[in-house]
Amino acid sequence: MTPPPAPRPPLDRKNLALRLGTAFVFAIFFLTLLYLGDQPWAQVTFCLLLGGALVMGVAEFTRMGRKLGHRPSLAAGALAGLAILLHFFLLGLHPTDPLPLWLALTLAGAAIHFGALFFERDLDSALTSQALTWLGALYLGLGLGFQVKLFMFTGSALANTGGRLILALYLIVWMGDSAAYFVGSLLGRHKLAPRVSPKKTWEGALGNLGGNLAAAFLIKATACPQWTAVDAAAIGLLLGTVGQLGDLVESTWKRSAHVKDSNMGGIAIPGHGGLLDRIDSLVFAAPALYAYVHFVHGLN
């Protein structure tokens, strides 16, 4: 005897329209920036944009930790995260790396741990609070830092390599995300991870990979013509797998903090929930794409 199939959730058209509208506005802005990616000011703008997102993300992270009764530090977490982000920006500008990652991490550690000694009045939850501050700084600093490094990649025969790679990252992740939403809403039957994210289904996950692959081949046909079919397939599957795992990781965090929306009453992205909800797949996909083009294509 098999259990009866779960009822199909209705397609949420209002949220979908808002979601697509917001995505459209972002897309226009983003494509402009990517097209101009070889300009130094475009690199600075991109880094500043991600710096702003980093502070917003650390703030959401801090609120989540405080909801659990801990005291992660927004100031120390943002400073630590920005130091890591700045490392990737400077590495993109100067291969000699004036702020190596070990130094950024050492300064981050000093800000988080010594900062707590000097500025935190309530040290009763020092261990967990400082651990949460680190996690927010690493999650946003590395997750967004790899995007900065990708954007500043040069060295392929084509102009504007970095812009093409960021376009690839976003299109692959977001087309997978959208495909999962449609396929999951229309065909979803078998629960993927009911404890973690009860709405996700195996059908949606496969739809996600289909969207990832379609996007990767679209990128190969347009922005990155030097990719082989093997590259496109490998990058699509890699980013799709890692991105979906990253999405689940963030879901477990929210669940453990009894939070439905990482935003929790702060600034929202219309139709998209909190910032962390929107970037959770990108955070893990960015280092995966970086590793692929670094080790397979030899970009530096």
Next chain:
Amino acid sequence: MTPPPAPRPPLDRKNLALRLGTAFVFAIFFLTLLYLGDQPWAQVTFCLLLGGALVMGVAEFTRMGRKLGHRPSLAAGALAGLAILLHFFLLGLHPTDPLPLWLALTLAGAAIHFGALFFERDLDSALTSQALTWLGALYLGLGLGFQVKLFMFTGSALANTGGRLILALYLIVWMGDSAAYFVGSLLGRHKLAPRVSPKKTWEGALGNLGGNLAAAFLIKATACPQWTAVDAAAIGLLLGTVGQLGDLVESTWKRSAHVKDSNMGGIAIPGHGGLLDRIDSLVFAAPALYAYVHFVHGLN
């Protein structure tokens, strides 16, 4: 009206003898290893030794987190920490860095976050548990990793640069520690940080710096004759300050976990409490010494 001076704590002779005895055994072993530091097998032995200490430290860390009701992962934390340690070892062997720090951190993140998705049955405290796993991995991985890198330094005119630097690190930190113990026990009156570490006094802290400076000049006179007096003073004060702050940081963690001894019933170092208690100053002093000899002396 000033409050009456606090009663002077008695000098604990039994613990002191045990402490000195253990230190003596370690010293013999250590000096032998340092003297042979240019041998490849000595570098491997040192790295393995610190790898063992890393796992022991992560285990103490994990016990502390579990005492607070969280579920940090010993396996993921140890793997993540060892990846970071291995980065420093390989960097010491090959300047081209086959396991760059960004890759070690990416693999660490995958082990900690994806590992929890696949292997952790109870995800109710996912956010704090994974944050604690990261903190243990970073604390031990970076703290001990910088020692590995220091030990593998070459490039000064003298043979065995790395052994000399590790000797400097340990002697400066531990002579400061011992001086603080004697001066604090004999003369301590004014509490330094009663909330965090009630036994520490300003007199002890100044004694600590005195011990750091004396050790730094002793090192200049013997193992590192190329140091100037400014080098010795700067390194003594830098390591003494950072080391004492690091000691306080670890004290706040133990206090927040309601733990007196980081060891908590695991393997102890006789007379010295847990491993974390013993290395807390070294963890922060090692990157400080590394940064000094890297930026001021140009060692790579």
